[in-house]
Amino acid sequence: MSKPIRKSLNPHSMEDVTAANSKYDTDNNGSVSQEEISSTNIQESVAGADGSYDEILGEQVNSKPAKKVKRHHLELDPAEDEFEHGRDLTRNTEADKIVVRMRDVRISFKIGSLERVIINHLNLDIRRGEILGLVGESGSGKTTIGRAIMRINKVSGGEILYNNVRISGKISKKRERLLKTKVQMIFQDPGDSLNDRANIDYIVSEGLRAYHLYTDEQDRINKVTEMMQRVGLRPEYLFRYPHEFSGGQRQRIGIARCMIMNPEFIVADEPISALDVSIRAQVLNLIKEFKQERNMTVLFIAHDLSVVKYISDRIAVIYAGKIVELAPALRLFEAPLHPYTKSLLTAVPIPDPKIERKKKIITYNPGMHHYVLSDAPELKEIEPEHFVRCNTPEFEQYKIELKRLGGEE
C-alpha cells in the first residue's frame, strides 16, 4: 500500500463513488443529499465491487464486515431460493423428504469414438436424514454414482435433482457454488486425497476460504481448531503435513475437511476400505456421530456388506450399473432375494473359525436369469420398502421365497 499507487488509483475510485451516488439519487427521487450518503454508500458500492477497491479505501472505511454481509445476502432467483431453503423443516411434503432424486440417469465414458455406458436408467431416491449404503463389486458403478452427484462425472441422460432442483447437466454458476457448500465428499484413500504440500490448517479450512464462511481470521482459526478436536486430533497438529499422520488420522482429517462445511449431504466413498481393522471402527463411529448430531444425509459406498449393515438405514445392492435389490438394512440381511445379494452375503468373512470354515461360497452367474425382451426385468416392490430387480416369473418365485422366510410384515 504505497502512497503513489493510491494516488494514481484515486480518481478511478472517485468516479465509482459518484456513479454510485447518482444511482442512489435516481432511486430515491433525489431526496437524499450528498452528505448523507457519503459514508455509508461508499461502503456499499465498494463492497459490491471487486476486492481491489478494498485496498484503496481501506483506511477511510472499514469495509471488511460490510463485504461479508453482502456476500451472504446474494439475491436468489426463485429456483435458487427453493434450493437455498431446502433445509426449511417446517415444510414437510413428500417431495421434501427426498434430498437426492436420480431419474433415469445415464452415465457413460467416451474412449475415443467408443462410448461405454456404465449406468443406464438408474432411479434412486435418497431420503433426508438417512444413511444409504451402496454396495457392489469394483466396476459396478457405485463410485460413478457418487461422483455424478458431486458433479465430477457428467450425466449423459436423465437428471439428478437435489432438493427438487436439477443439478445435473448445465446449471448456473451460482447454483453450482451453492451446491458445493451443501454437498461434501469423503474419499477412499486418505493419503492420496490430501494435498502433500499443504499443512492441515490449509487443508481443513480450504472450503471455508473458498466460500468465505468465516467473519475474520480468528473465527476461522476457532472453527478449524474446534473441528480438529471434534474428530479427535490435537489442535497443535494444525501446522503439520499429511505425511506425518497415520492412515486413520489422515482419514479423520478428511472427515474434518468435509464436516467443517456443515454439509447437508455427504458422499462417503469407501472411507474405511484402506484402513486397518482397529481404526475402521473409529472412523465408522465418527461418521455415525456426525450424522446423528447434524441430521445429515449420507450416501455410504462400500463393497463389504458387514460394514454397511452397522451404519446404514437402507442398503442398495448394485451389479453392473443396475440396482438389483434395495431394502432397509436389517431386512436385506433377513430376507435377501436376489442371487447376487446372496452371493455377497456369503462372501462376508465372519471372524469365527467354526462358522467360517463351514461356509460355502455362492458365485453369482448373471446368465442364470434367462431374461427375454418381452418381459424385461425391472426393480419391483416385493414387500413395502423392499425392491428387487426381476421379471414376472421371478417376481412370483421371490414372493413364495419371502413367504417361506416368514417375511411379509
Next chain:
Amino acid sequence: MSDEKEVVIDVKNLSVGFVVRGKTTNVIRNISFPVYRGETLAIVGESGSGKSVTTKTFTGMLDANGFISGGQIIFSGLDLAKFKTNDDWLQIRGKRIATIFQDPMTSLNPLLTIGYQISEVLMLHHGLKKDEAKKEAIDLLKKVKIPNAEERYNDYPFQYSGGMRQRVVIAIALACRPEVLICDEPTTALDVTVQAQIIALIKELQEEYKWTTIFITHDLGVVANVADRIAVMYAGQIVEYGTVEDVFYHPEHPYTWALLCSLPQLGTKEEPLSYIVGNPPSFASEIIGDAFAPRNEYAMNIDFVMEPPIFKVSETHWAKTWLLSPMAPKVKKPKLIEELHQRMKIAAQELKRQEGDLDE
C-alpha cells in the same frame, strides 16, 4: 498334537533393526515362534506392527537399510539369518519360499505378457524349453482357474482384473513348487466376493501341493477362514500365539481382545463400535515395559516398568501379558469377548439360512 508336527521354519530370538538417519531402531524385538509343516500360520496386527518385516527376513528381502540384529531363522538345517549374498538367497527365494504380495499390479511387469512371466520362471528354475514352458504355464493358468487360459496367455497384466492378476501371481508362485508360501495381505486390495474366491483357491491348492502357508493380514474374518495357528503381533513383538481356536475362543492378551471387539461384524444399531484408543508406539524411542500398556484399559503399574515374559496357557497357546501372572488380580474379559461366539452365530444364522435355501 504339536509334538508330532514337523517344524519347517523355526524363528529363535529374532531381532531386526533399521538404520534411519544414522540412528538404529529396533523394529522386530526378540521374537520366537515355530511354523509347522503343512499348516497355515496367520500373522495378525495393525500396520507397522512388523508383520511384513518378519516374513521378509525369510527371503532376504529387507530394505537396504534393514538388517537382522540377532537371532536365528532355521529352515531345513540352514540358518537364514546368516545369509548374506544374493547367490545364497537364490536357492531359497522363490524356489523354496515364495511370496505373494498385496498389490498384484506392482508385482507383475506391465510390459511383459502374462504367459511370458510365468514361463520365464519355469525356464529359469526348471530348465524347461520354451514350448514346454508354455504348455506348463497354460496348465498353471488353468490350475488357478483363469478361463480361456490359451487365449489369455498372450495378454498383458492391464487386461486382467485385480482378482485375475492375483491368480496369475499365485500361478507364478506355484511354478516353483515352493515348500513355504508367504501371502502378504493377498486380498486386502480386492472386493469381498473376489477375496473369498482367492482364499478358497489358495486353500484348495495348498491341499493339493501340501505347502506351508504364512498368511499376513489384518482382517480377522479372513484369519478365521484360513488359519490353523495365529500369531498376534504388536509393536514388533508377538503378544499371543496359539491355534485358531485358542485365539478366537480363549484370547488372553488385552490387545487381542481389543482387536476382536472392534470388528464391524459385531456392531449393532444401538451401541457404537468399540475401538482401540490412541496410536501404536513409535519405534523412534525405546519402548519400556509392555508396548500396549498406554492404550490398554487393563494395564497395571508393572506394565509400564517391566516387559512381560511369555506365560503359557496350554501346550499350544501362550501370551505375553502380566495379566496371566499368578500374582495378577483376576480380570473379567470384556463382555463382547465372552459373547463372541454367540454373536457370531447370530450374525451367521441369516447367512446360513440363505445357503440352505440355495441348496434346494
